[in-house]
Amino acid sequence: MTYVDRIVQVAVPGLLVSGVALLGSFTTRANEIHFRVALVHVAIVVGLYLFIGNSGVLSFGHISFVAVGAFLAGLMTISVGVKRGILPDLFPVLRNHSVGNVESLLLAAAFGAVFAFLIGLPLMRLSGLAAGIATFAVLGITHNVLFNYTKIGPGATALTNIPETTGLLQGLVGALIAIVVAWAYQLSRFGRLLRASREDAAAAQAVGVSIHSQRLIAFTLSGALCGFAGGLYVHYAGTITTEDVYLDLTFLTLAMLVVGGVGSLLGAVVGALLISGLDAFLTTAEGGIHVAGWKIDLQDGTHLVVLGIVMALVLVLYPAGITGSREARIPRRWRRRPAEAEG
Amino acid sequence: MLQTVLNALALGSVYALMAVGIGLVFGVLRLVNFAYGQLIMAGAYALAIGSEHGWPQWVSVLVCFGIVIGLSLLMELALFRPLRGASPSTMLVATFAIAFLLQSIALLKFGPLVKSAVIFPSLFDPIASGEFETVRKITVVAIVAAILALVALTLLLAKTTVGLHMRAASADFRTARALGVRANAVITLAVLISGFLAAVVSVILVVENPFVEPHFALRDTIIVLVGVVVGGLDRLWTATLGGFTIGVATSVFTDQLSSAHAVYVDSFVFGLVILVLLLRPEGLFAPFRARGVERA
Numbered sequence: 001m002t003y004v005d006r007i008v009q010v011a012v013p014g015l016l017v018s019g020v021a022l023l024g025s026f027t028t029r030a031n032e033i034h035f036r037v038a039l040v041h042v043a044i045v046v047g048l049y050l051f052i053g054n055s056g057v058l059s060f061g062h063i064s065f066v067a068v069g070a071f072l073a074g075l076m077t078i079s080v081g082v083k084r085g086i087l088p089d090l091f092p093v094l095r096n097h098s099v100g101n102v103e104s105l106l107l108a109a110a111f112g113a114v115f116a117f118l119i120g121l122p123l124m125r126l127s128g129l130a131a132g133i134a135t136f137a138v139l140g141i142t143h144n145v146l147f148n149y150t151k152i153g154p155g156a157t158a159l160t161n162i163p164e165t166t167g168l169l170q171g172l173v174g175a176l177i178a179i180v181v182a183w184a185y186q187l188s189r190f191g192r193l194l195r196a197s198r199e200d201a202a203a204a205q206a207v208g209v210s211i212h213s214q215r216l217i218a219f220t221l222s223g224a225l226c227g228f229a230g231g232l233y234v235h236y237a238g239t240i241t242t243e244d245v246y247l248d249l250t251f252l253t254l255a256m257l258v259v260g261g262v263g264s265l266l267g268a269v270v271g272a273l274l275i276s277g278l279d280a281f282l283t284t285a286e287g288g289i290h291v292a293g294w295k296i297d298l299q300d301g302t303h304l305v306v307l308g309i310v311m312a313l314v315l316v317l318y319p320a321g322i323t324g325s326r327e328a329r330i331p332r333r334w335r336r337r338p339a340e341a342e343g
Numbered sequence: 344m345l346q347t348v349l350n351a352l353a354l355g356s357v358y359a360l361m362a363v364g365i366g367l368v369f370g371v372l373r374l375v376n377f378a379y380g381q382l383i384m385a386g387a388y389a390l391a392i393g394s395e396h397g398w399p400q401w402v403s404v405l406v407c408f409g410i411v412i413g414l415s416l417l418m419e420l421a422l423f424r425p426l427r428g429a430s431p432s433t434m435l436v437a438t439f440a441i442a443f444l445l446q447s448i449a450l451l452k453f454g455p456l457v458k459s460a461v462i463f464p465s466l467f468d469p470i471a472s473g474e475f476e477t478v479r480k481i482t483v484v485a486i487v488a489a490i491l492a493l494v495a496l497t498l499l500l501a502k503t504t505v506g507l508h509m510r511a512a513s514a515d516f517r518t519a520r521a522l523g524v525r526a527n528a529v530i531t532l533a534v535l536i537s538g539f540l541a542a543v544v545s546v547i548l549v550v551e552n553p554f555v556e557p558h559f560a561l562r563d564t565i566i567v568l569v570g571v572v573v574g575g576l577d578r579l580w581t582a583t584l585g586g587f588t589i590g591v592a593t594s595v596f597t598d599q600l601s602s603a604h605a606v607y608v609d610s611f612v613f614g615l616v617i618l619v620l621l622l623r624p625e626g627l628f629a630p631f632r633a634r635g636v637e638r639a
Binding site for chain 2: 125
């Protein structure tokens, strides 16, 4: 892989999200929110990709890291006075301290990493379906505890009064950080070892790759990214409930990754942007819009139905994702070798 | 005590039925169907609409079976068939998409509020005799229905040609095809039986809990999906036992935990699941044998 190839690998996704952010800065205030959420989705999906794409192990549990990141970043940026009023049950350490926007994002990333590391330590020994289900169980536990334990969060009620600091700029910077981290990882020695184990576990082990520790490294790093993305999410929304970071978000982000193409960074970014864009268009259409002379006015709730149909259709037409359709059997990274290498 | 045991057996039976429905399809298609719960939800809505319009109960039940089995076949034709041979993650996410789609349709069509479905209300009555007070008829009916369905299925698989074909297809699909097993016929039958079981489950669940909403049976399905993997998806009987066991465990945790801890039932169940997966990743009930090299 040449120097230029590596740069292109990060530049194209980076330019895509920059273009989206730029486009967002020209729209109305009401439409801008769709661009902000798209950037947050990119950060989450890239976090998912870092582990799932490189290891080939499906994880349903990553939204737990988003959830803890979101709740931690949200809780820590609400002012102490307000917290004492609305959340009197909190542990004193959470209740009596408050930090700024950037610190809260770093805290979310750090906590996401620690959480992922502790979970990954035993769980990364598993593979295949067992791994997927075990991570799903982690998601179930995280949701169950966050929903019921009022010493660490708002429990069943919504967490409100969170500063809405994720504008287009913070969303863009956040998405770019996620992309650069994922890129640097997949070019590093660790990324290569993990992908070697994805392609042929036995061969990789035979040459001395410890699958367990390589997966654990990726899991921890993607936990950090997902925690960070959770922080971005909560500062975009300003309010959060445990249902916001549970099954629907898990499904949506996984679908974004698979629709774009599990095996490539570009796939993660393209999938996140396309599905977010489609969702934004349909949501707007529920309020009635004009497209090329046609008046579209959909019933409320239709956007979810159309979204489901489109995602199923894309999966049937491009089982390896939009960016990876040429390599249907084993998802490879989006970059193709020069023509002469194929003879 | 008896109540705890019977409740546990009843939930285990219902979960076992769901596990068979998921396991049968996995056997022939290597596909974990996340949309199974939404089939049950669709059936429950059919029953709710029936009781809303005052249809006779047998008509409601018939419509419920028709809709669930029809949807199940439609899923196979529109989604599973074109995706046959795709990577497991693609197939899984595709069934996610269908689950999401069906749930959104329910939300769009019927709204987020509960609809109550009155079907066989007499089954909800307690069996009247002293210490059995809180044991309801449906508890016993659920256990009996599960036993009947499992016996019928075992006979079908063990004694008929098509059952033999299905077992062959689950063991090794390509070899079975090469030996003359018709793939589409076997898969269609598996999907059909799986849909039939979903309809049975939907009737039982609606009698137990007549409040139908778009998330109906979602939690049950998640627990069963986890259960079948814990039991071992490679064989139908281990998957079924897995579903049964997780149902029993959930029910026992619910009954035995003090009220302060009862809200954490899911955490206890899922924690147990992680523990079992770590100790026996190939499945709790899978036969012991030397572990092979990990395959990607």
